[in-house]
């Protein structure tokens with residue numbers, strides 16, 4: 001069955017882990033306290049602070065305590081939806097100020113452009129919020145790549161290591177799972193996508209093998225027509 005859609009992870013797949021860990025996360029950690037204090041009453045921010053109180057089991061937490069919880073989650077790299085939403089809002093300011101530029105590997109840029117031109121529908125699935133996904137590709141070192149994508153999925157579709165999340169995404173994309181190719185650097189994510197019926201390809205940019213999945217070190221090695 002030929003591939004119709006390609007769904008890609010970001011961190012470690014289209015973009016360097018080091019960009020996320022050494023640039024994006026520290027930027028969010030540095031600006032989070034000031035951002036939350038300044039915007040605590042803004043409806044979008046207030047909604048996320050409420051979700052932190054709920055998820056942490058601390059319904060009475062004041063703003064300073066919520067900041068502490070968020071900093072703890074940041075340190076643990078917790079893929080919590082309210083943290084991810086707030087990170088996206090903070091990064092938006094960094095991209096707008098010219099302090100951030102999204103890293104996308106040149107081989108990923110070239111392949112994504114080629115696949116789009118050939119008619120494949122391209123989608124993103126990342127733990128980063130949809131806003132953060134649009135920013136990394138929209139304000140990338142290679143320019144605005146968002147016209148290449150047909151849609152974005154984040155943790156609101158479910159955790160990346162659970163097959164059910166990929167079933168939700170398949171339904172949203174609207175084509176059979178067997179026509180969707182999922183790309184990731186994490187074997188548990190590939191396993192979950194495969195369990196939901198998707199085809200998979202692992203990215204091991206430092207070399208090596210993602211057990212049970214075709215593995216490549218660059219997008220240049222992926223030919224969706226040959227999968």
Ligand SMILES: CSCCC(=O)C(=O)COP(=O)(O)O
Pocket residue numbers: 009010011012020024079084087125126127128129132133136160
């Ligand atoms: C949208 S860039 C920031 C990515 C991020 O916040 C993250 O947690 C990485 O998640 P991924 O699912 O892309 O590995």
Ligand SMILES: [Mg+2]
Pocket residue numbers: 009010011012013184185186
């Ligand atoms: Mg990844």
